Amino acid sequence: MTGLAVVLAVLALSPFVWLLLMSFKTNAEIFRFPPRLLFDATLANYAALWTSEFRNSFANSLVVSVASTVLSLLVGVPAAYALSRWTRRGGGAITLWILASRMAPPIAFTIPYFLVYRHLELLDTRTGLVIIYLTTNLSLVIWMMRPFYDQLPRALEEAAWIDGATMWQGFTRIILPLSGPGLAATAILCFLFAWNDFFFALILTRTEAMTAPVAVVNFMNYEGWEWGRIAAGGTMIMLPVLVFSFIVRRYLVSGLTGGAVKG
Amino acid sequence: MTVIRRRTILGGAISAPFATLAAPAVNAQGGKPHAGTTINAACFQTTYFTYLKDYFPQFEEKTGIKVNFNMQAFPVYNQRTDLELSTKGTALDVCNATFIYTGRWIGAGWLTNLDTFTKDRKYTPADWEPEDFAGGPQSAMKNAKGETFGFSWEGGAMITSAARYDLIEKAGLGMPKTFDELIKVCDAVHNKENVAAFTADKLHHWNWIPYLMGMGGAVFKAPPENLTPTLDTPQAAKSADWYANLLMKYGPDGLLSYSDDQAMRSQMSGRANIRTQAITWMVPLAKHAESTVQKTVRYGLMPAGPDGNFPGSNSHGLAIPAGSKKKEAAWEFIKWALSKETLNMVVKDHGYPSVCRLSVIRSPEFKKVLTLNGQDVASLYLEVLELGGKTGYMKYRTVPVYPQVGDKINKAIERIATKQQDAAAAMKQAQSESLSDLKKAGIKVDQG
Numbered sequence: 001m002t003g004l005a006v007v008l009a010v011l012a013l014s015p016f017v018w019l020l021l022m023s024f025k026t027n028a029e030i031f032r033f034p035p036r037l038l039f040d041a042t043l044a045n046y047a048a049l050w051t052s053e054f055r056n057s058f059a060n061s062l063v064v065s066v067a068s069t070v071l072s073l074l075v076g077v078p079a080a081y082a083l084s085r086w087t088r089r090g091g092g093a094i095t096l097w098i099l100a101s102r103m104a105p106p107i108a109f110t111i112p113y114f115l116v117y118r119h120l121e122l123l124d125t126r127t128g129l130v131i132i133y134l135t136t137n138l139s140l141v142i143w144m145m146r147p148f149y150d151q152l153p154r155a156l157e158e159a160a161w162i163d164g165a166t167m168w169q170g171f172t173r174i175i176l177p178l179s180g181p182g183l184a185a186t187a188i189l190c191f192l193f194a195w196n197d198f199f200f201a202l203i204l205t206r207t208e209a210m211t212a213p214v215a216v217v218n219f220m221n222y223e224g225w226e227w228g229r230i231a232a233g234g235t236m237i238m239l240p241v242l243v244f245s246f247i248v249r250r251y252l253v254s255g256l257t258g259g260a261v262k263g
Numbered sequence: 264m265t266v267i268r269r270r271t272i273l274g275g276a277i278s279a280p281f282a283t284l285a286a287p288a289v290n291a292q293g294g295k296p297h298a299g300t301t302i303n304a305a306c307f308q309t310t311y312f313t314y315l316k317d318y319f320p321q322f323e324e325k326t327g328i329k330v331n332f333n334m335q336a337f338p339v340y341n342q343r344t345d346l347e348l349s350t351k352g353t354a355l356d357v358c359n360a361t362f363i364y365t366g367r368w369i370g371a372g373w374l375t376n377l378d379t380f381t382k383d384r385k386y387t388p389a390d391w392e393p394e395d396f397a398g399g400p401q402s403a404m405k406n407a408k409g410e411t412f413g414f415s416w417e418g419g420a421m422i423t424s425a426a427r428y429d430l431i432e433k434a435g436l437g438m439p440k441t442f443d444e445l446i447k448v449c450d451a452v453h454n455k456e457n458v459a460a461f462t463a464d465k466l467h468h469w470n471w472i473p474y475l476m477g478m479g480g481a482v483f484k485a486p487p488e489n490l491t492p493t494l495d496t497p498q499a500a501k502s503a504d505w506y507a508n509l510l511m512k513y514g515p516d517g518l519l520s521y522s523d524d525q526a527m528r529s530q531m532s533g534r535a536n537i538r539t540q541a542i543t544w545m546v547p548l549a550k551h552a553e554s555t556v557q558k559t560v561r562y563g564l565m566p567a568g569p570d571g572n573f574p575g576s577n578s579h580g581l582a583i584p585a586g587s588k589k590k591e592a593a594w595e596f597i598k599w600a601l602s603k604e605t606l607n608m609v610v611k612d613h614g615y616p617s618v619c620r621l622s623v624i625r626s627p628e629f630k631k632v633l634t635l636n637g638q639d640v641a642s643l644y645l646e647v648l649e650l651g652g653k654t655g656y657m658k659y660r661t662v663p664v665y666p667q668v669g670d671k672i673n674k675a676i677e678r679i680a681t682k683q684q685d686a687a688a689a690m691k692q693a694q695s696e697s698l699s700d701l702k703k704a705g706i707k708v709d710q711g
Contacts, residue, residue, distance in 0.1 A: 028553045114346055202342060202343070203343070203346060206354075214339060218308065222308055222543075223310055
């Protein structure tokens with residue numbers, strides 16, 4: 001069984017290892033046939049990234065992803081809690097409408113977003129991207145977090161209220177700490193969506209707010225591709241996601257399954 | 264003694280502000296009517312504009328116009344510009360008219376008619392000579408009425424290269440001049456010294472068409488007027504089968520997934536020998552520092568088929584978006600960027616091989632640049648550019664719906680090459696899918 005797991009892990013990791021190795025090769029080495037396992041590694045591709053516009057794009061990606069994740073959680077988590085505790089009619093319909101924002105394919109919104117952003121002068125701005133990712137992530141946050149709150153007994157917050165806590169204090173001091181794993185899993189998914197997005201960043205940015213996934217494509221020149229830099233850029237793009245996932249891995253599994261076992 | 268009268272003072276006071284207003288811009292700006300203007304220009308990433316950027320200070324000094332020139336990857340540029348032009352945006356003052364989009368962009372009225380500038384001596388001196396641009400590349404920049412919407416900065420002329428010509432010589436053969444000779448050469452040299460005889464990229468809708476036409480086939484009935492596809496003809500099936508066999512029998516492993524760059528690298532690294540492709544991807548074999556075939560590469564015209572020789576030729580040009588608010592300043596830039604002086608400078612300093620001005624192509628400097636391994640490749644280049652313009656056989660590629668039809672061609676060739684379908688069935692399917700797409704796009708096609 002362990003052997004099979006190792007084989008599967010090797011198979012799953014092989015594209016990433018290939019990319020990583022490519023990032024340390026010269027173009028001539030990349031196209032050497034048959035490829036060599038042992039070669040003279042070079043950091044030239046990474047150095048080239050650092051001196052190119054990729055550096056700014058990487059910073060843009062970080063800023064936009066972190067900001068949109070934090071804002072999505074700030075707005076979405078209280079909304080999920082409110083919808084979970086909603087006792088009047090219409091709560092289900094509202095939740096469904098929120099989800100509807102993710103039902104249409106992104107390309108359906110391209111031209112309206114583009115025109116509105118041009119009018120509002122939000123094209124090629126980090127703010128513009130943060131707003132887009134916030135709106136698309138909000139439904140994810142609400143739909144992921146609501147089941148967590150559904151399964152938490154109301155008696156917990158009612159006890160806090162009896163002790164004199166306000167509704168907000170009950171939420172922040174009692175409920176929120178209990179939903180840690182769910183918050184971590186949701187934050188990862190929000191971050192991943194914003195971090196990996198290519199389409200909106202392609203359409204709504206030019207140079208100033210261009211993100212890393214679009215910047216990597218810019219190494220595909222008309223007369224030839226810069227394979228080494230593409231690989232180095234790809235590796236750099238994977239890095240924050242790996243680090244972030246590693247940090248919160250403890251919460252990840254329980255967070256992703258936590259809301260699914262209600263009842 | 265001059266007597267200052269009340270009337271003089273009053274008259275002077277009234278006329279002074281008007282005199283200031285009426286002062287010609289030339290006086291105010293030192294002969295630079297657009298001084299202080301900033302224009303935004305964009306193109307996909309290419310060596311020509313990388314080189315040209317070094318000379319921008321000269322243009323800015325000459326005109327006082329500042330240029331923000333942005334370069335993006337080919338697909339990124341096309342996607343963004345298509346959206347920008349379709350919404351009549353004002354973000355761009357100069358754009359690249361990408362060959363495959365010229366029909367769509369010109370046909371939809373998204374680019375400015377440049378005849379208004381070239382025919383007016385106020386904007387363009389006679390010695391700028393718009394007629395100096397080769398006919399082939401320029402044909403893509405014109406509409407059906409012959410009005411010009413762009414000027415070409417790059418001409419892609421399809422030629423043949425043999426990265427390991429030494430192997431062909433060893434076999435007692437020469438550069439293939441016909442389709443039959445190509446097969447004969449491939450048979451003789453395939454896998455000699457571990458070198459595959461032929462290579463190509465996966466854009467069959469560009470690479471295969473010269474072979475289709477050479478065997479008497481065509482993509483459309485009579486483009487741009489009649490866009491009825493003709494992919495299910497016996498000639499098309501025969502040619503597709505022949506081409507798929509060429510790829511699979513003589514190509515290196517994995518050929519069907521090759522990008523342009525991978526195909527070029529397969530030649531540069533000495534893994535593959537012959538390729539028919541635009542000159543832009545051929546010159547690096549002789550000039551690129553990483554090329555291992557610099558000493559052995561040779562060039563020739565595209566081989567001819569039984570029905571003639573139809574080497575692909577394309578072009579990319581500079582244009583002014585219809586939405587630009589700074590068209591005159593934009594024209595100043597195009598005029599400078601594609602002037603004989605600037606092009607000569609780029610050719611001389613950087614050896615740029617794909618210019619479209621005939622006077623530059625015929626210059627000794629250009630000939631020197633394109634003399635590769637002692638071969639006069641400049642004349643091959645010129646021959647293809649002129650051929651494409653004469654008969655207009657490249658018109659098929661500038662029609663707005665070609666990207667959809669091209670996609671069907673790519674898939675059909677793949678199905679034939681991988682033996683999923685025989686050639687006749689695959690091309691019949693391509694025909695029916697293309698017809699369906701064209702009808703959806705509202706294109707009138709012949710019935711039956």
